[in-house]
Amino acid sequence: MDAQPITNTEIYAILESVRRTTPLIQCITNNVTVNFVANTILAVGGAPAMVDIPEEAEVFAAVSSALYINLGTVHADQRMSSLSAARTAKDSGVPWVLDPVAVGMLPVRTALARKLLSYSPTVIRGNASEILALAGHKGAGRGVETGNEVDQSCEAAMELARQSGATVSVSGPVDLITDGNRILRLKNGTDLFTRITGAGCALGGVVAAFCAVAPAFEAAVAANAVYAVAGELAASTSAGPGTFQVHFLDALASAALERDGNQVSLA
C-alpha cells in the first residue's frame, strides 16, 4: 500500500531534532568522498566520526548514536571493521545504514554486502542497480552509476525490505522509499547531484544521522526530503558542479531550510 505522505512539519521536526541533539555518527566509508560525507553530516547538525580501523571500530560502534557503512572502497581493514561494527550496532541497538556502492558488478563487495545484511541494517540506501543486485535480481550497474530506472527496482526494493527488515531507499530522479509495506516517492532534487562525486554517499550519512532521532522509514523519508530540497536551493544559485557542492553545504546548514519550510513533494 502507498503511505500517507509525511507532512512538511514532521520532516523539519526531525531535522531540528538532529540539530538539537548533535548525534554522534560513526562512518566507515570510502576514501573518495569521506570529506564530503563528514561536512554534510556536520551541515545537518550531526557529529561525524570516521572511526574505521579494525582495532577501534567495534568499541566506537557501541557508543555511537548511529553508524554508516559505505562499501565504496572496501580495503581489507574496512571489510573487517564493517562486519564487527555492524554486529556491535545490532547487539547494542544502534541504528545503522548500509550503502552497497557498486554491489552486483564487483565480487568482493557483493559478498560483503550479503554478510552485512545478516546484521539487520536499519536502512539500505543505493541506486536502482545496487538495490536490484542486493535483492538477487540482475542489475545493470556501470561502475558507481546505475543502469536502471528507479521504478524498475520497486518490487526488488520491497522484497529486500521484507527480507532484511530494513527500510530501503532508492535514489534517482524520483527517489523511492519503502519499508516493504509503505511506499513513498519523492520528486524533489536536481540533476547536479549526478555531476559531483559523493552525492549518494553523503545522503547515506544524512540518513544515518536522521536514524539517530527517528524511526527508520520516517528518518529515510525526512533525510531524502531535506537533502533534495537543499539541493534545489543550491542549484538555483550555482554555475556548475563546483559552486553547487559549496552552495549545497551552505543550504543544508542554513536555518532557513526548516524556517521557510520549503515544499517537499511526496506521493
Place this chain on the structure above:
Amino acid sequence: MDAQPITNTEIYAILESVRRTTPLIQCITNNVTVNFVANTILAVGGAPAMVDIPEEAEVFAAVSSALYINLGTVHADQRMSSLSAARTAKDSGVPWVLDPVAVGMLPVRTALARKLLSYSPTVIRGNASEILALAGHKGAGRGVETGNEVDQSCEAAMELARQSGATVSVSGPVDLITDGNRILRLKNGTDLFTRITGAGCALGGVVAAFCAVAPAFEAAVAANAVYAVAGELAASTSAGPGTFQVHFLDALASAALERDGNQVSLA
C-alpha cells in the same frame, strides 16, 4: 620534427566525444586528491570509478574505457592493484595513463614506475623532474614539486616516448607533449594550478578520459588544452586558490567551453 598544431575544432571535437560517450575511467590514485580527480573527470563528461583494491582492480580494468594510475601514495595494496590492472589493460587493449608522482626521489615508487613501464602505458604525464627521473636522467624534484624547467626535459621526454611507446606529457608553465617524433608546446594555463593540490593528478585523469575516445598524442594534446583553457577562464573570476578550484570545475563542466571555442595556443 615539430608537429602541425592540432586545430581548435579538433580539440573540442574530442571533448564532445567524451561528453557524448561517458567513458568509464578506472582510477588507482592517491588519497590526497582522489575527490578532485573524480570531480574533474565528471566535469569533462567521463564516469570515474575509483576501483583500487587488489581483489577488484584487475576485473574492472578489463571492462573500463580507460585506466589512470597515479603513484602519489602507493600503499602496498595500490602497488599490487596497479601492476595487475596495468597488465590487464595492456592485454585487453584498454588505454592507460601513468602519473609517476615524485618518482626519482623516493625508492618504492621509482621501482614501481619502472615495472609499470613494461605494460606499455598509452600516455605518461608528469612534471619535468619526474619525466627526467623516469627516463633515467638526474632530476631535481622536491617532494611533489619539480626542480626542473620543462625545456630541460625535452630530450628525456622524447627518449622516454621512443623507449616506452607512450606519448609523454610534461606539465609546467608551458606544457610539452611528444610521441617521440612529434613535439607540441602549449602556452595556455594559469599559475593558480600550482597553488592547489592535485592539479597534475586531475589532469592525468582527464588525459585518461580523452584516451578513451582518441589516439594517444591527440588525446594528450586535447586534454592539456581543454584543461588549461578552463583554468584560464576560472582564474579570471577567482580571488585565490579556494575559489579557483571551485570555478575551475564549473568552467570545465560548462558547455560554453567548446561552444565558444576559446583559443588554444599551440606551437
Place this chain on the structure above:
Amino acid sequence: MDAQPITNTEIYAILESVRRTTPLIQCITNNVTVNFVANTILAVGGAPAMVDIPEEAEVFAAVSSALYINLGTVHADQRMSSLSAARTAKDSGVPWVLDPVAVGMLPVRTALARKLLSYSPTVIRGNASEILALAGHKGAGRGVETGNEVDQSCEAAMELARQSGATVSVSGPVDLITDGNRILRLKNGTDLFTRITGAGCALGGVVAAFCAVAPAFEAAVAANAVYAVAGELAASTSAGPGTFQVHFLDALASAALERDGNQVSLA
C-alpha cells in the same frame, strides 16, 4: 608567568618567512581531511608532501623542513610510518608537530600518542579533551569533538609542555599556547571553524610549516594567529560552511593578510 604578547609585526614576519622559503612539510595525516591540510599548507606558502607509507616515510623525514603527524585515522601502515618518521625527525633535528586526534577515548591512538611523545615533538596541538587525556588527566572527548573548555586544560597543558619539552597549543573559542613557562591566549577566530571538518588538522599543518622557520612557541602563536585572522576575514563573506572553507583558503593565501596587518588579539 604570562608571556609578553608577540607583536603583529613579528607574527606577519614569520608568515613572510614561510612564503619566502617554501618549506617542505611532510604530513602523515588522516584520509578524511588530507586534501584540506595540503591546500592549507599551500595557502600559507609551504610545500606539502603527504609521504606516509612505511617504506618511504623515514627517508623523507630526514630531508623535510618539518613533519606533521596527525592521528585521525591511524591504520597499521600509518602507525609504523609515524613512529619511524618521528624518530628520524628527532635524530635529524627536523621540527615536528603532533596532533593527537581523539586521544583518550580510543585505545590504539592513545598508546601510539604516548610512544610518540618519547620522540620529543616540537609542538603538540589539540583540543582541550585531547590535551587533558595526553597529560594523563580525565578528559570528556566525544569522537573528534572536545567535551572540555580550553581553560580546564590550562594546568594539564603546562604539565604536558614541561614533561615533553614541547610547546602545547590548545584550540577552542579562545586558543591557549604554552611552553610550560609562558602562556598566551588568542581571542581571534570564528565559530565556523567548528562547522567544517579538518579545521584543527589544517591548523596543525600550518603550525608545522611555521616551525620550519621559527622557534616552537613563536611559531605556534603566529600560526594560530594567522589562521584565526584568515578565518575571521573568510567568515565575514561566507553564507555557510561551504563558502567559508573556500573563502578561508583565499584569505590565507592572500598577500593582503600580512600587508594589512589585521589585528591579532593576544593576552
